[in-house]
Amino acid sequence: MIDFLTKMPKAELHLHIEGSLEPELMFELAQRNNLPLPYADLEAVRQAYQFGNLQDFLDIYYASAAVLITEQDFYDLTWAYLKKCAEQSVLHSEIFFDPQTHTQRGISFATVINGISRALADAKAQLGISSLLIMCFLRHLSAEEAMQILVEASPYKAQLAGVGLDSSELGHPPEKFTEVFEMAAEMGLPAVAHAGEEGPAEYIWNALNLLKVRRIDHGVRCVEDAELVAVLKEKQIPLTVCPLSNTKLKVFQDMSEHNILDLLEQGVNVTVNSDDPAYFGGYVNENFIALFEALSMSRAQAVKLAQNSFKASFLPQQEKQALLARLDDFAASYALHG
Numbered sequence: 435m436i437d438f439l440t441k442m443p444k445a446e447l448h449l450h451i452e453g454s455l456e457p458e459l460m461f462e463l464a465q466r467n468n469l470p471l472p473y474a475d476l477e478a479v480r481q482a483y484q485f486g487n488l489q490d491f492l493d494i495y496y497a498s499a500a501v502l503i504t505e506q507d508f509y510d511l512t513w514a515y516l517k518k519c520a521e522q523s524v525l526h527s528e529i530f531f532d533p534q535t536h537t538q539r540g541i542s543f544a545t546v547i548n549g550i551s552r553a554l555a556d557a558k559a560q561l562g563i564s565s566l567l568i569m570c571f572l573r574h575l576s577a578e579e580a581m582q583i584l585v586e587a588s589p590y591k592a593q594l595a596g597v598g599l600d601s602s603e604l605g606h607p608p609e610k611f612t613e614v615f616e617m618a619a620e621m622g623l624p625a626v627a628h629a630g631e632e633g634p635a636e637y638i639w640n641a642l643n644l645l646k647v648r649r650i651d652h653g654v655r656c657v658e659d660a661e662l663v664a665v666l667k668e669k670q671i672p673l674t675v676c677p678l679s680n681t682k683l684k685v686f687q688d689m690s691e692h693n694i695l696d697l698l699e700q701g702v703n704v705t706v707n708s709d710d711p712a713y714f715g716g717y718v719n720e721n722f723i724a725l726f727e728a729l730s731m732s733r734a735q736a737v738k739l740a741q742n743s744f745k746a747s748f749l750p751q752q753e754k755q756a757l758l759a760r761l762d763d764f765a766a767s768y769a770l771h772g
């Protein structure tokens with residue numbers, strides 16, 4: 435099963451590039467840029483990566499992002515993630531980045547997006563991996579600051595596939611950003627938003643109705659509202675679920691309690707993703723493996739989850755169909771030959 439899951443073609447739709455900063459690269463970049471780190475060694479990092487909730491994680495995640503200074507740093511970060519994609523049969527990835535984390539420290543928007551974009555182009559050419567870039571607004575900052583970064587991003591619009599909303603959810607409901615998302619829609623950028631990770635089902639409703647999002651990131655608290663689950667199912671609104679993230683951040687106390695396969699069986703369009711793999715114990719395959727080990731996910735369920743990942747992507751219809759066909763071929767030939 436582990437071999438099957440590793441080789442199965444799949445897309446990743448919920449990955450924060452800053453959350454793929456492995457401790458080894460963090461040390462390398464700190465040294466390269468002559469910056470201090472609060473950790474003596476890799477063991478100290480491992481000790482620090484124990485979180486009671488989302489905010490515990492975010493405090494460490496934003497502090498670590500401070501080692502990213504030059505365009506080459508953003509390139510190296512992104513390239514390391516894309517090499518992992520190649521190892522794990524991720525054929526397509528839709529990547530979040532948090533420009534405000536960097537512009538607030540004096541790094542230019544151009545430095546960030548040019549480094550990331552150059553790695554994405556190299557991955558297409560050298561690894562055959564396609565990708566799209568989604569710019570996230572930090573919801574703990576003001577709507578005015580979100581609007582400012584949207585204006586700053588406008589010359590780079592062609593490099594963006596959409597906008598998202600992340601960071602501290604509780605106390606920062608979707609409606610805080612209604613005008614920002616209206617402006618993004620006028621610019622032709624489709625929207626997604628984190629909702630229902632720590633926040634209530636009401637935040638999912640408001641992300642759908644006010645921010646007009648096409649997908650919900652996380653969304654696992656939808657189960658607290660039966661009417662909402664029915665709407666998600668009827669409209670096939672994708673949820674980009676992140677099982678290891680949810681257990682590391684105590685959204686679920688244990689993987690055996692995770693609701694992703696229940697939602698899948700109810701017909702909700704759920705997908706499997708890694709969120710911040712350097713912090714939560716694994717990339718997308720480790721997430722699939724955890725579902726197999728804790729919830730006895732079947733091969734048929736894994737294939738359905740991978741199908742959902744292609745269908746829920748922002749790729750043009752023709753490219754989606756080509757990737758779905760590759761998945762079908764893989765499943766059929768694996769059934770025959772192992």
Ligand SMILES: Nc1ncnc2[nH]cnc12
Pocket residue numbers: 450453488600601602603628631679709710
């Ligand atoms: N899981 C998560 N929730 C909200 N914001 C994030 N930024 C990075 N990971 C996040």
Ligand SMILES: [Zn+2]
Pocket residue numbers: 448450600628651709
């Ligand atoms: Zn996330």
